[in-house]
Amino acid sequence: VSANSGYVPGLEGIVASQTAISMVDCQNGNLVYQGYVIADLAEQMSFEEVAFLLWEGRLPNRSELDALSLELAGHRTLTQPARVALDALPTDTDPMDVLRSVVSIQGVEHRLAKPTVPLAIHATASFPTILAMFHRRQLGLEPVKPRAELGHAANYLYMMNGKEASPEVVQALNTYLVLLADHGMNASTFTARVIASTESDLASALVGAIGALKGPAHGGAPSAVIEQLELIGAAPDAETYMRDMRKRKEKFMGFGHRIYRVYDPRAKILKEMCRRMNPKFYELAERVEEIALRILHEEHPERPQSTNVEFYSAGVLQAIGLPKEYFTPTFASARVAGWSAHVLEQAAHNRIIRPQSEYIGPEPRKPVPLADRG
Amino acid sequence: VAEFSPGLEGVVAAETAVSEVDGANGRLIYRGGYLIEDLVPVVSYEEVAYLLWHGELPNESELDALRQQMAAARSLNKAARGALTALDPATDPMDVLRTVVSAQGAAKSLTKPTLDEAIALTAVFPTIVGASHRRRQGKELVEPRSDLGHAANLLWMMTGEEPGSERTHWLDTYLVLLADHGLNASTFAARVVASTGSDLVSCVVGAIATLKGPAHGGATLAARNMLDKIGSAENAEKWLTEAHARHERFSGFGHRVYRTYDPRAKILREMAKDAAPDLHKTAARTEEVALRILHDAHPDRPNATNVDFWASVVLTGAGIPKELFTTVFATSRVAGWTAHVLESLSDLRLIRPASRWVGPEPGKKPLQLAKR
Numbered sequence: 001v002s003a004n005s006g007y008v009p010g011l012e013g014i015v016a017s018q019t020a021i022s023m024v025d026c027q028n029g030n031l032v033y034q035g036y037v038i039a040d041l042a043e044q045m046s047f048e049e050v051a052f053l054l055w056e057g058r059l060p061n062r063s064e065l066d067a068l069s070l071e072l073a074g075h076r077t078l079t080q081p082a083r084v085a086l087d088a089l090p091t092d093t094d095p096m097d098v099l100r101s102v103v104s105i106q107g108v109e110h111r112l113a114k115p116t117v118p119l120a121i122h123a124t125a126s127f128p129t130i131l132a133m134f135h136r137r138q139l140g141l142e143p144v145k146p147r148a149e150l151g152h153a154a155n156y157l158y159m160m161n162g163k164e165a166s167p168e169v170v171q172a173l174n175t176y177l178v179l180l181a182d183h184g185m186n187a188s189t190f191t192a193r194v195i196a197s198t199e200s201d202l203a204s205a206l207v208g209a210i211g212a213l214k215g216p217a218h219g220g221a222p223s224a225v226i227e228q229l230e231l232i233g234a235a236p237d238a239e240t241y242m243r244d245m246r247k248r249k250e251k252f253m254g255f256g257h258r259i260y261r262v263y264d265p266r267a268k269i270l271k272e273m274c275r276r277m278n279p280k281f282y283e284l285a286e287r288v289e290e291i292a293l294r295i296l297h298e299e300h301p302e303r304p305q306s307t308n309v310e311f312y313s314a315g316v317l318q319a320i321g322l323p324k325e326y327f328t329p330t331f332a333s334a335r336v337a338g339w340s341a342h343v344l345e346q347a348a349h350n351r352i353i354r355p356q357s358e359y360i361g362p363e364p365r366k367p368v369p370l371a372d373r374g
Numbered sequence: 375v376a377e378f379s380p381g382l383e384g385v386v387a388a389e390t391a392v393s394e395v396d397g398a399n400g401r402l403i404y405r406g407g408y409l410i411e412d413l414v415p416v417v418s419y420e421e422v423a424y425l426l427w428h429g430e431l432p433n434e435s436e437l438d439a440l441r442q443q444m445a446a447a448r449s450l451n452k453a454a455r456g457a458l459t460a461l462d463p464a465t466d467p468m469d470v471l472r473t474v475v476s477a478q479g480a481a482k483s484l485t486k487p488t489l490d491e492a493i494a495l496t497a498v499f500p501t502i503v504g505a506s507h508r509r510r511q512g513k514e515l516v517e518p519r520s521d522l523g524h525a526a527n528l529l530w531m532m533t534g535e536e537p538g539s540e541r542t543h544w545l546d547t548y549l550v551l552l553a554d555h556g557l558n559a560s561t562f563a564a565r566v567v568a569s570t571g572s573d574l575v576s577c578v579v580g581a582i583a584t585l586k587g588p589a590h591g592g593a594t595l596a597a598r599n600m601l602d603k604i605g606s607a608e609n610a611e612k613w614l615t616e617a618h619a620r621h622e623r624f625s626g627f628g629h630r631v632y633r634t635y636d637p638r639a640k641i642l643r644e645m646a647k648d649a650a651p652d653l654h655k656t657a658a659r660t661e662e663v664a665l666r667i668l669h670d671a672h673p674d675r676p677n678a679t680n681v682d683f684w685a686s687v688v689l690t691g692a693g694i695p696k697e698l699f700t701t702v703f704a705t706s707r708v709a710g711w712t713a714h715v716l717e718s719l720s721d722l723r724l725i726r727p728a729s730r731w732v733g734p735e736p737g738k739k740p741l742q743l744a745k746r
Contacts, residue, residue, distance in 0.1 A: 007386045010569070011727035014385055015378040020733030035734030045740065057733075061746040081460040085473070088456020089480050097480035100579060104476050105457060108469040112588070185729035187570050191580055194563045197381070198587025207472060208563055208580035214484060215570025217724045259726075352589050354630060355382035357557035361391030361429075362407035369416050373433040 007358050016185055016353065017193060021054055021341045024184040029262035033182060034058070042269050047152045047177040047334070048072065051124060054182055054341035055117050068121065069151070075125035076146035076155065078133065082106040086130065091138045095131055095329045096220070100210045102130045107203020115202040115347045120340035123206055127333040128152070131326060132159030153177055156333065161321070172273055173320050173330075176313065179266040180331055182338030184259070188212040188219065192339045196346040197353040205343045210332055219331045223324035225254045225314035233284045239291050246299070252292045254311025261304045270312035277319035285315055378730050383630070387725070388557055388565060392426055392713045395556040400634030404554060405429050405713070410637050419524045419549040419706070420444065423496060426554055426713035427489055440493065441523065447497035448518035448527070450505075454478035458502070463509035467701045468586045470506040471499070472579055479575025487574035487719060492712035495578055499705040500524065504531025507698055525549055528705065529693060537693070544649045544692040545702075548685060551638040552703055554710030556631070560584040560591065561707075561714050568715040569725040581711045585704050594699040597626030598686035600660075607659035614663045618671070624664045626683025633676045642684035649691025657687045 008014050023032040031038040034053050041050060045059075052060040052068050060068060078086065085105045089098055106126055110119060133143045136159075144159045153174040157165040165173075182189070191212040192205040213219035235241035242252070257264060275282045289307055296305035317327050379385050394403040402410040405426050413422065417431065424432040424440050432440060450458065457477035461470055478498060485491075505515050508531075516534045518527055525546035529537035537545075554561070563584040564577040585591035604613045614624065629636060646654040661679055668677035686699065694702055 007389050010723040010725050011382075011385070011387055014382070014727045015730045016382055016727035017729045018378060018732045019729045020731070023729075023731040023733065023736060025736065030736065032731075032733075032736040035736055035738045036740050037737055040740055049743070059740055059743075059746055062743060065743065081462065084460035085457040085477060088460070089453045089477065090482075092482045093453070093480045094483055097476070097575075100576065101453075101457060101473060101476040101480055104469070104473040104579070105460065108461065108465045108473065111466045111469055112586070185727050187566060187724055187726050190725070190727060191563055191566050194559060194566060195580065195584045195587070198559050198584050198590035199592075200583055200587035200590075203469075204472065204583030204586050207476065208567065208583045211572055211576025211580045212567045212570050214576050215567070215572035216484070217722075218570035218572075220484065220571065351381040352559055352630075353381050353562070354559050355385045355387035355557055355562060357388045357390045357394075358386045359391065359394030359403065360389045361394065361403070361405055364401070364403055364409055365407045367406075367408045367413055367416055367431060370421070370431075370434060370437065373431055 016190060017346070018349070019185070019342065019345060020057065021338065021345060022182040022184055024259050026259045026261050029260055029265050031183065031265050038179065038265050039269065042175050042178050045178055047174050047181070047337070050178045050181050051337040054337050055120055055344065071118070071121050072125040072152060073146070073148035073155075075122040076129050078102070078126065078129055079106055079109060081108070082130075083133075086133060087137070089134070095134060095325050096210065096214045096332070098134045099127065099130055099329050099332060100207055103127070103203060103210060104207045107201065107207070110201060110203060112201050115196065115205075115340070115343045117344065119202050120337075120344065123202060123340060124336050127336055128156035128159060131329050131333065132156065135160050135323070135326065157320070165321070168277075169320050172277060172316060175269070175273065176316055176320070176330070177334040179269060180309070180334035182335070182341065186218065187215070188335065189339055189342050193342050193346045194353045196343040197350060199350070202340060202343055206336060206339055209335070209339045213328065213332055213335065219328045219335075221253055222310040222314045222317065222327040222331070225310055226318065226324055228253045229281070229284055229288060229314075232288055238287060242288070242291050242295060246295060252296065254308055254314070255292055255296060256305055257308045260306055263306050264309050266309045267307050267312055270309065270316050274312045274315035274319070278315040281315035281318060285312065387562060388718070390557070390714065390717060391429065392710065392717055393554040393556055395631050397631040398633050400632055400637055402555065402637050406431065410551060411641060414547055414550055414641055417550060419546050419553070422550045422553050423709035426709050427492060427716065443493050444497040444524065445518070445520035447494040448501050448520070450474065450498065450501060451478055453480050458505055463512065467503065467506040467698055468582065468704070471502050471701050471704060472582045472586070474502045475575065475582060476579045479573070479579070481573070481575075484573050487568065487577070487712070487715050489716060491574045492716060495574065495712060496708050499708055500528035500531055503698060503701045503705055504528060506701065507532045507695070510697070528702075533693070540648070541692050544645060544688055545694070547641070547645060548688055548692065548702070549706040551641060551681070552685070552706035554707070554713065558590070559587070561711055564711045564715055565718050566725045568718050569722060571722065574712060574715055577715045578708060578711055581707070582704055585700060585707065591700040591703045593625065593680070593682040594686050594689070594703060595696050597682045598690065598696045598699065600625040601653060601656055601686065604656060604660055607655045610656065610659040610663045614660065614667055618667050624668065626680055626686065627664055627668060628677050629680045632678055632680075635678050636681050638681040639679050639684045642681065642688045646684055646687040646691065649688045653687050653690055657683070
């Protein structure tokens with residue numbers, strides 16, 4: 001790509017980084033973490049093992065996994081300033097804004113420190129604590145102290161609910177966290193790498209990534225899937241309702257992806273989990289999916305309009321018992337492993353990311369002094 | 375498969391009318407088509423912010439309305455005050471800014487960025503920078519003064535004293551000069567965050583996080599630190615020759631974009647004579663020697679002085695302590711960040727580049743834990 005090559009909207013097809021962390025094989029519908037296909041990891045690995053894989057490039061052995069678990073468990077507390085800041089936020093604050101603010105304040109301890117694996121571990125450990133503490137506060141309940149003997153997924157649910165979740169539910173959350181832990185050069189990961197490229201610190205990169213994930217075109221839509229399904233489910237006829245939606249130019253939530261040309265491999269796994277865990281949701285969702293894909297295909301037969309990861313995520317997270325405002329923050333709690341892995345990789349082969357813009361404003365002219373302006 | 379362009383150098387990631395860096399001719403053009411050297415003599419920071427947001431310079435009544443709106447938006451809300459007071463007073467001012475802006479913008483639900491939000495965010499930066507400075511000094515916070523302009527109010531909130539017109543002018547000029555600069559890394563970060571449909575605060579927090587990096591906004595502090603180490607005009611030759619022999623980079627020199635003297639640096643260099651006469655002497659001699667050494671080493675490279683070098687001198691003259699340099703940079707650039715985000719809304723498209731896989735061949739089977 002040379003200078004003056006012209007504007008590339010959305011940087012589509014432009015290679016912004018080389019990476020060995022994850023690869024999205026859009027033609028075959030594969031997601032690969034460090035060489036492993038996601039289907040081989042999803043239901044067999046703990047989130048901790050996958051986080052280690054993303055950070056270190058290989059799966060841990062038993063003693064390495066024990067050491068990582070211990071390190072994570074040891075950092076499930078917030079600093080004093082972070083606790084005070086969390087308590088100063090209004091209880092109706094969007095949990096993504098809570099996460100953005102508290103991760104920011106939690107990070108001031110490591111000002112401009114070079115990103116390291118221990119810092120990535122500490123940040124990853126803190127996300128569930130921030131969310132659970134705020135959730136408890138919203139409910140007017142005391143925070144629940146973390147339990148060191150519980151794994152990452154189990155402890156998150158324990159701190160949210162004040163009681164241990166069933167093994168099935170813990171396993172489901174674990175699988176969700178594994179599936180969402182990384183996904184190539186998505187917008188939030190790219191944001192994290194842009195920030196890291198100026199030699200800024202890990203907390204800064206994570207705070208920026210959280211802000212990007214918040215957007216509905218990225219991670220901010222799974223709760224909208226539920227809201228839309230509720231509306232469709234309440235209509236006398238789903239198909240009529242959905243065709244009317246399209247006449248009003250409304251988007252079907254949970255469909256369309258710029259990357260995959262075939263069914264998203266994560267959506268496939270989540271769909272099966274959803275079928276097992278949330279039959280009521282599944283029954284409606286499957287019907288809506290069938291209609292949505294049919295309508296979208298009629299409109300654009302050339303487009304590979306596939307179900308995306310958010311569609312069945314919503315049913316799985318609902319079955320896990322998470323409130324819908326916590327869907328996107330839980331996504332962030334998975335992706336923080338990938339974000340921090342990308343920051344480590346960026347820092348190891350750094351070059352400032354600074355693309356160009358093309359000026360489309362007027363030709364140079366002289367300003368008029370204030371008194372003479374009409 | 376597309377080529378990999380490290381750092382996205384040469385890749386056009388946005389169309390913009392907010393500003394243009396014409397590196398070949400050493401021109402910086404702000405929205406509306408104005409050259410930076412034409413704007414500086416006639417506009418205040420508020421006028422430039424208005425220009426970047428609206429595309430036109432304001433008339434007197436529009437400017438009055440903007441000043442009033444900004445003056446009314448200088449207070450921190452409860453969440454932001456809570457975050458500010460929770461922080462150790464010694465916290466890095468950029469970390470304070472990142473955190474307090476995030477808390478100030480914490481909301482119940484996501485909203486589309488608006489001009490009113492851009493104005494409110496821009497108005498509150500001096501309050502946070504001023505508070506950060508007061509707390510570092512162990513002093514009581516100073517309430518904002520609605521009768522003061524943006525630059526004067528920042529100095530007031532830092533010192534509790536009404537600043538002289540010269541200091542205000544130096545700071546205001548700096549704020550005008552740094553308000554936008556094409557698609558730099560922090561502006562690009564703001565646009566990437568905006569591209570997901572996120573809110574304005576998230577964009578600005580991401581931009582602060584990016585500006586914090588020593589390779590971006592931290593360069594002004596680095597330039598001043600180098601001048602402090604050099605100490606005097608007499609020491610410049612010796613210090614720079616030795617540093618060059620150690621393969622150290624000279625802070626404040628070199629830029630990826632300009633092939634000639636940065637037009638902002640030119641204006642600041644002139645102003646530095648009055649703003650900080652002693653530091654100017656050291657800086658002028660440093661520049662002369664540094665450019666000579668760099669030219670001898672790389673006759674092919676356009677190793678010109680960058681804006682950070684002379685900004686560090688002018689900000690010193692305006693009474694800004696060096697720990698605050700990057701936050702004052704952010705205080706200026708927030709107008710540009712928000713203008714870019716607002717501009718991008720008219721044709722919002724997710725910015726999602728590709729990556730090239732350099733990892734192991736896909737498909738290897740994971741070993742069971744016990745066998746690893």
